[in-house]
Amino acid sequence: MSVVLAKGAEAMLFLEQWYGIRVVRKHRIPKSYRVESLDKRLRHERTIREARTINVAKRAGVPTPIIYSVNLETATIIMEYIEANRLMEHLETLSSSKQQKVFKQIGKSVALLHHTHICHGDLTTSNMLLHTSGKVYFIDFGLATTTHSIEDYGTDIHLLRRALNSTHHTSWRECFNAFKDGYQNEYGRGASRIFRQVEAIESRGRYITERIR
């Protein structure tokens, strides 16, 4: 039994039985638009990254699916199926106080990631699953990086803020403020430096005039 669970940007996801349990098989499919060697390198790299980082994140206390098996040849990961709603579609159905609780928790998880020197690399509400228990699971770690740079942590947060701003424009401010609270509580000293970096990244404006050599 195998049903298509989702057609993501990078991968096809199937819901399957695997030795008697329900799992998700994430297959990074070849992309015909790019050079084959580049395509192979990216799918290979990201499969390794995703598998490795999901485990590190879990150890750091961030809810993530369990990884059962990885096949680098086919760029496939078999992982725990999380029976939960994507936050992207679900956020607007929540009351404002529930939304803020969720984002406080997300802030805490992202701070835990950054403390472990992990940047998620694609923090959007389509990569967060909200379980009925209230727990928010993080998925899609293919663009994750290990880094000690404040600029990278800032960029991670900037991506989330922009994703909120573009996709959830009615409630994004309150959600982002709750995120900030959760992040600061967990990260402690140093959090304000990171948020200053977020400001700096955003105030650069995106119109960068051509630099003279």
Place this chain on the structure above:
Amino acid sequence: MFVLGIESTAHTLGVGIVDADGKILADVKSVYSPTEGGIHPREAAEHHQQSCLLVLKDAMDQTGISLRQLDAIAFSQGPGLPPALRVGAVMARALAYTLKIPLLGVNHCVAHVEQARFFSKAERPLVVYLSGGNTQLTTLESNRYRIFGETLDIALGNMLDMFGRAAKLAHPGGPKIEELARKADGTYLPLPYTVKGMDLAFSGLLTAAKRLLKEGADLVTVCYSLQETAFAMVTEVVERALAHTQRTELLVTGGVAANKRLREMLQIVAKNHSARFASVPPKYAGDNGAMIAYTGLLLQREQIETPLSASHVMPKWRLDQVKIEWH
């Protein structure tokens, strides 16, 4: 009804005139080309000052109407290089004031997007705007162009031009790189690939490509590898944005939209996501006065005028800061 538009954000001093239906009656431009290195804002401004009256006269002559018949003057108010922007602003203010007609401050990025939409007749497209100064993915949602992805450092076109200069190619480098890359034998040299969510960064790629040149790699192979890497990055974030927004139209605009290889790659992802692909006519891919005139017309219809007191240039005016009252 006739609206005249003035473009002067960067290299191009352009004047366009449209009628009440948005039909382009004239589109004339003069493009500043630096003798050496990148754009020098002051030199660009000087070029614009010297050419603005000639361009204006040419455009008016083409339409066969007189200045007195104009109903409004639009100008790009930002974003862009302050000295260059000021030339267009001064010209627009002077015209609007003497002719006693409304002045309309237009956002340059909005103008690119609106002109592309006008030509493509796309209803609710995901717009990819790729030029020398901007790299943005956007869709209109609740009266604003929401930005889903953009560059974190330099724009795609800027990166290509800078590489072109390092390789001593004629300015602008983009088309030249495309031409050389077409001659490649398919050898791909690995280069840094930087995608962060739906954002991109090109400076690491530029540095590495320049290093390859210094180390004596074949120019054609480097051009090919550079294009393949940069365009794969763009195509990937476009695919992510298509999956994320579920839009069924993909519209490409900006100077780099003229590149055939890039269009080919974007057409593939559009097809994979069952989205209709459209792009701005190559003639209007770059900066032009007609797009400012057309966006001016949209503003004029909504009676959104810019009083002289609020007509200062806005060098960092972002696409998503503009309230879109039409559509």
